[in-house]
Structure formats: C-alpha cells, structure tokens
Amino acid sequence: MSRDVRAEAARIIAALLEEQGSLARLLPKAEDKVEERDRALLRELCYGSARYAPRLQLIAAKLLRRKPGDTLVSALILLGLYQLEYTRIPDHAAISATVNAARSLGLDRATGVINGVLRNALRNSEQLQRKLSGNPQFSSIHPAWLQQRIKAAWPDRASGIFRANNANPPMTLRVNTCKISRADYLQQLAETGLSAEPCPVSPVGITLVEPVSVGALPGFTEGLVSVQDESAQLAALLLNPLPGEKVLDACAAPGGKSCHLLEQQPTIELSALDIEENRLDRVRENLDRCGLSAQLICADASAPEAWWDGQQFDRILLDAPCSATGVIRRNPDIKLLRRDEDIAELARLQGEILRSSWGLLKPGGSLVYATCSVLPTENSEVVAAFIAETVDASDNTPELLNGKSWGEKQPVGIQLLPQNSGGDGFYYALLSKAE
Amino acid sequence: MAKLEILEFPDPRLREVAKPVAEVTDAHRQLLDDMFETMYAAPGIGLAAIQVNVQERIVVVDISEDGSEPLGFINPEIEVLEEEIHQYDEGCLSVPGFYETVERPRKVRIKALDRNGEPFAIEAEGLLAVCIQHEVDHLDGKLFVDYISPLKRNRIRSKLEKSQRRRA
Numbered sequence: 092m093s094r095d096v097r098a099e100a101a102r103i104i105a106a107l108l109e110e111q112g113s114l115a116r117l118l119p120k121a122e123d124k125v126e127e128r129d130r131a132l133l134r135e136l137c138y139g140s141a142r143y144a145p146r147l148q149l150i151a152a153k154l155l156r157r158k159p160g161d162t163l164v165s166a167l168i169l170l171g172l173y174q175l176e177y178t179r180i181p182d183h184a185a186i187s188a189t190v191n192a193a194r195s196l197g198l199d200r201a202t203g204v205i206n207g208v209l210r211n212a213l214r215n216s217e218q219l220q221r222k223l224s225g226n227p228q229f230s231s232i233h234p235a236w237l238q239q240r241i242k243a244a245w246p247d248r249a250s251g252i253f254r255a256n257n258a259n260p261p262m263t264l265r266v267n268t269c270k271i272s273r274a275d276y277l278q279q280l281a282e283t284g285l286s287a288e289p290c291p292v293s294p295v296g297i298t299l300v301e302p303v304s305v306g307a308l309p310g311f312t313e314g315l316v317s318v319q320d321e322s323a324q325l326a327a328l329l330l331n332p333l334p335g336e337k338v339l340d341a342c343a344a345p346g347g348k349s350c351h352l353l354e355q356q357p358t359i360e361l362s363a364l365d366i367e368e369n370r371l372d373r374v375r376e377n378l379d380r381c382g383l384s385a386q387l388i389c390a391d392a393s394a395p396e397a398w399w400d401g402q403q404f405d406r407i408l409l410d411a412p413c414s415a416t417g418v419i420r421r422n423p424d425i426k427l428l429r430r431d432e433d434i435a436e437l438a439r440l441q442g443e444i445l446r447s448s449w450g451l452l453k454p455g456g457s458l459v460y461a462t463c464s465v466l467p468t469e470n471s472e473v474v475a476a477f478i479a480e481t482v483d484a485s486d487n488t489p490e491l492l493n494g495k496s497w498g499e500k501q502p503v504g505i506q507l508l509p510q511n512s513g514g515d516g517f518y519y520a521l522l523s524k525a526e
Numbered sequence: 527m528a529k530l531e532i533l534e535f536p537d538p539r540l541r542e543v544a545k546p547v548a549e550v551t552d553a554h555r556q557l558l559d560d561m562f563e564t565m566y567a568a569p570g571i572g573l574a575a576i577q578v579n580v581q582e583r584i585v586v587v588d589i590s591e592d593g594s595e596p597l598g599f600i601n602p603e604i605e606v607l608e609e610e611i612h613q614y615d616e617g618c619l620s621v622p623g624f625y626e627t628v629e630r631p632r633k634v635r636i637k638a639l640d641r642n643g644e645p646f647a648i649e650a651e652g653l654l655a656v657c658i659q660h661e662v663d664h665l666d667g668k669l670f671v672d673y674i675s676p677l678k679r680n681r682i683r684s685k686l687e688k689s690q691r692r693r694a
Contacts, residue, residue: 093570
C-alpha cells in the first residue's frame with residue numbers, strides 16, 4: 092500500500108504551526124516518504140496552505156466554536172480549506188481526501204469536525220468572503236502584525252509588496268561568466284526550448300519565463316549556471332572586489348553569493364563563514380559544483396576572537412540574518428514562523444554582527460550590509476545607528492549599479508522591494524571605512 | 527539485500543493466487559528482507575510477495591513514520607473482530623498514483639508465522655487493519671480497484687497502460 096500524501100502535508104503544516112521547522116527543512120524528508128508521482132502535489136499543498144494561511148486561519152476561526160486541541164486537526168482544516176479555495180481539486184474530493192488523511196493519522200474522532208468545517212466553508216464561501224473582506228489580514232494574506240509593519244513602512248507601496256509576496260516567484264539564474272557568456276547561455280537555453288530573458292540590472296542574470304527543475308538546465312551540474320534571484324546577485328556587484336583582495340563572506344550559507352564573488356573575481360582570497368556546520372555543507376556543495384574554492388569556517392560572525400587570525404579584510408559581505416520578509420514568495424512559511432517580537436531581536440543581532448565585523452575590515456576597505464528584509468527596522472535604521480556611533484564609517488551606496496538605477500533610496504542604503512516577475516525584496520548599504 | 531521489481535496493474539501475474547509456505551527457510555527470510563527493502567524504497571507502507579512476482583503467502587507492512595515498526599507475516603489469516611465498516615482512500619504500489627475509497631471491517635485479528643516459522647497473532651485497527659487486509663487481498667489475486675466501479679477501474683487501467691507503453 093502507498094502512503095497518504097495529505098497526511099504527510101498535514102504533518103508538515105502542523106510542524107509549521109508549532110514552529111518546529113521550516114518548509115525548506117521539513118519538505119525534503121517528507122518527500123522521501125511518498126511516491127515520486129505524488130511529490131509535486133505534496134509540495135503544492137504545503138506551500139499553498141502556508142501562503143494562504145493568514146486568510147484560511149480567519150475562515151477557520153469563523154467556522155469553529157473553539158480552536159481544536161490538536162494542532163494536526165488545525166493543520167488538516169487549513170489543508171482542506173486551501174484545496175477548496177485555491178486548487179482545481181474537485182470540492183467533494185478535497186473534502187473526502189482530507190477526512191481520509193485524518194483517519195490515517197489516527198484522528199478518527201476529529202473526522203466529524205473536519206468534515207463539518209469544510210462543508211460549511213463550501214456552503215458559505217461567498218458570505219464568509221464578504222464578511223472578512225474588510226479585514227487587512229484577509230485582504231493582504233499576511234499576519235496582522237506584519238501587514239501593519241509593512242503598511243507603516245511603505246504606505247504607498249504596501250499593496251504591491253503584498254501582491255508580490257503572495258505570487259509565485261520567477262526562477263532566475265546566475266551565469267558563471269568564467270565558463271560561458273550570458274549571450275551564449277541564452278542561446279543554449281533557446282536551443283533547449285526554454286524561454287528566458289536577460290535581467291535588467293545584473294549583467295550575469297537570466298530569468299526563465301517558466302520555472303523548471305535544475306536537472307533540465309543545460310550544464311547545471313557542470314556549474315555553468317546557479318539558481319539565484321536577481322536582487323541577490325547585486326551583492327557581489329556592489330562589493331566589487333579587486334583581483335587578489337582578501338574578502339570575507341560573513342554569513343555565507345547556502346553559498347550563492349560566495350560563488351558569485353569568486354566567479355566575478357576568481358583571484359580573490361575568500362573566507363566563507365557560517366555559524367551552522369550543516370549549512371556550511373551546502374556552501375561546500377555549491378562551490379564544488381561551480382569548481383570554486385574558498386576557506387570555509389564554521390563560526391559566529393559576531394565573535395571573531397574564536398576564529399580570526401588578525402589579518403584584516405579588504406572587503407566584507409555581511410548578509411545578515413533577518414526576518415526574510417522580502418522573500419516570502421519563496422518561503423511562504425515565514426507567515427507562520429515569524430513573530431512581531433522577532434523583529435526587535437533581529438535588529439539587535441544585526442547591529443551586533445555589524446559592529447564586530449567592522450573591526451575585521453582594513454582602513455580604506457568596504458563592507459556591504461545586506462538583508463532580504465523589507466522592514467527599515469532591520470535595514471536603514473540598523474545601519475544609520477551604526478554610522479552615528481562609528482567615526483570611521485560612512486555610507487557610500489551608489490545610486491546607479493551597472494549604470495542603472497536599482498531600488499528605493501533610503502536615508503542610508505537602497506531598498507529593493509519584491510516585484511512580480513522581478514527580483515526579491517533586499518536591502519543593501521555599501522559602507523566605507525576611513526583610511 | 528536486493529530491491530525487487532514491483533508488478534503494475536493490469537499485469538495478469540497480480541491475479542495469481544499465492545500458495546501457503548510449507549516450511550520457512552533461509553530463502554524466505556531473504557525474501558522478507560528484500561521485500562522490506564523494496565517497500566521502503568518505493569516508498570510504501572505494505573507489500574505482498576505476489577507484487578514482486580513470488581507466488582507465496584508472505585506480506586510485509588510498516589505504517590510508522592520512520593520505518594521503525596516492520597511487521598512480516600507468513601501464511602497470514604484474518605479474522606474479523608468488528609464488523610463495523612471503516613472507509614479509507616487506499617493507494618497501492620501496483621496501482622501507482624490512484625486513490626479510491628474502500629470499505630473494510632475496522633478491527634481484525636491476524637494469525638501468521640514469523641520469520642522463524644513461529645506462530646503469532648496480533649490485533650489491528652485503523653490504518654494498520656486497512657493495510658494488512660489490503661496486502662492479504664493480494665495473496666488471493668485481489669486488488670483494491672476490485673472494490674470500486676468497473677467504470678473507474680477501467681479508467682485507471684487505461685491510464686496505467688498508457689504510461690506503461692510510454693516507458694516501454
């Protein structure tokens with residue numbers, strides 16, 4: 092007998108609800124437990140339920156007298172509602188398959204509740220939509236706290252940010268120009284029958300019209316290209332290391348930006364640091380595939396005494412840990428995993444890493460501070476506070492990159508907002524250290 | 527250990543009736559190991575010897591999340607303990623990609639021989655009961671699609687035949 096796909100999806104959603112892991116970590120393990128032909132469905136159910144969870148949770152709350160005691164039951168209800176509202180799975184099949192998943196999870200006693208809620212949702216769909224349409228959490232499909240933060244930071248741009256965060260992301264590639272030119276690779280894609288366009292700002296970026304599995308990309312295993320969003324490709328461009336320079340990538344995993352730095356300037360001496368050993372394995376895999384090498388160090392960027400040899404760096408890339416609110420479309424589980432109080436804590440950590448990294452930088456050197464957040468609390472405010480307290484630090488972020496304007500100018504640095512079929516949300520500041 | 531090939535519906539060999547095991551030998555123990563490996567690799571939660579083209583009454587089952595509860599049954603016999611009907615959307619490694627609702631008794635007792643030829647009995651309900659009954663059906667040449675309408679069964683048959691032709 093084969094295993095029930097929806098039961099596996101419900102387990103993952105329940106783990107997200109209990110903050111026991113991310114989709115990126117949970118899904119690969121679950122994929123091994125279902126048959127190959129069911130994997131795309133498993134993925135869609137998990138990503139879709141997470142993406143629409145803020146809305147589905149409101150619908151569930153309206154239909155339930157009280158919150159189910161078992162998180163798996165809440166997860167099954169979200170899963171069922173997602174299928175009813177946002178998939179082409181026939182309604183009766185969505186309901187019966189979800190109830191079935193409850194049985195295979197040993198929740199026979201909850202099948203009545205799940206069945207009842209889903210049938211009610213189906214019957215009262217329009218009425219529920221009408222009742223909830225004025226609720227900003229419902230209309231933005233973001234948790235209330237995040238909706239408020241984004242609206243406060245970007246009053247005129249908020250609806251565009253919400254839309255982009257809720258859309259399916261484009262698949263963007265970075266061409267390894269040590270091995271092949273962008274024009275030649277575009278030619279190879281065309282010959283393979285894949286439609287693609289060059290990115291507007293990144294000179295090595297290509298966006299595919301339709302996402303494909305990496306196995307379908309010509310020369311992927313040989314390292315001709317990597318998958319990386321255009322906004323993320325701007326980090327190496329901005330840091331712009333010169334031949335032979337000593338460079339630090341302070342929070343390197345999964346290693347996309349490290350690889351890019353080496354592809355762009357192969358003679359640099361790169362140290363790639365990350366705090367998690369198993370995430371450093373990903374950096375190693377990526378470097379190996381691209382045929383590149385760097386010194387890999389498993390250490391905490393904010394505690395240099397444990398690993399640093401005292402030799403200052405010419406350039407530092409600090410891609411700081413952040414709320415990832417600029418990449419929600421790629422990681423919709425952020426809507427379930429982040430909390431309002433995380434933001435202040437992240438800002439404190441970001442300031443700390445920035446201050447301790449500064450000491451590793453040579454006088455006259457430059458540091459790129461980057462996050463994939465759209466919240467000024469983690470971005471311009473962190474950097475502005477740092478500059479105010481640091482005499483030898485100044486903002487040197489260019490308004491043009493590769494000759495093009497590239498984002499929203501901030502009091503300090505530049506903010507890229509997530510764009511439908513464009514780049515992810517990112518923040519960058521280029522800081523210079525006085526001689 | 528070796529991973530075995532799983533026969534796919536409508537292969538006529540899935541319709542054969544398996545013979546009882548007269549004496550449990552090393553060859554049967556090897557077969558059990560290979561069937562577990564095949565089931566975990568598929569991945570699935572139950573497999574009958576008939577599905578790997580061995581016409582003997584042997585099934586393996588593991589419904590746990592982490593592969594920690596392997597159960598092997600030789601010459602299994604099922605006794606219904608509760609006539610109450612349990613509905614479940616079953617899927618089958620020999621009918622890949624299709625799920626249909628099947629009704630079975632909710633609680634059963636299974637008597638069988640273990641890998642050393644020793645008799646044992648367990649009671650099962652819920653998913654475990656569904657899974658064991660599904661696997662024992664295989665030993666009698668029966669598939670879960672036999673419980674659904676001929677119309678649906680023929681639709682599944684033609685879709686699978688088409689994908690088998692594409693692979694051939």
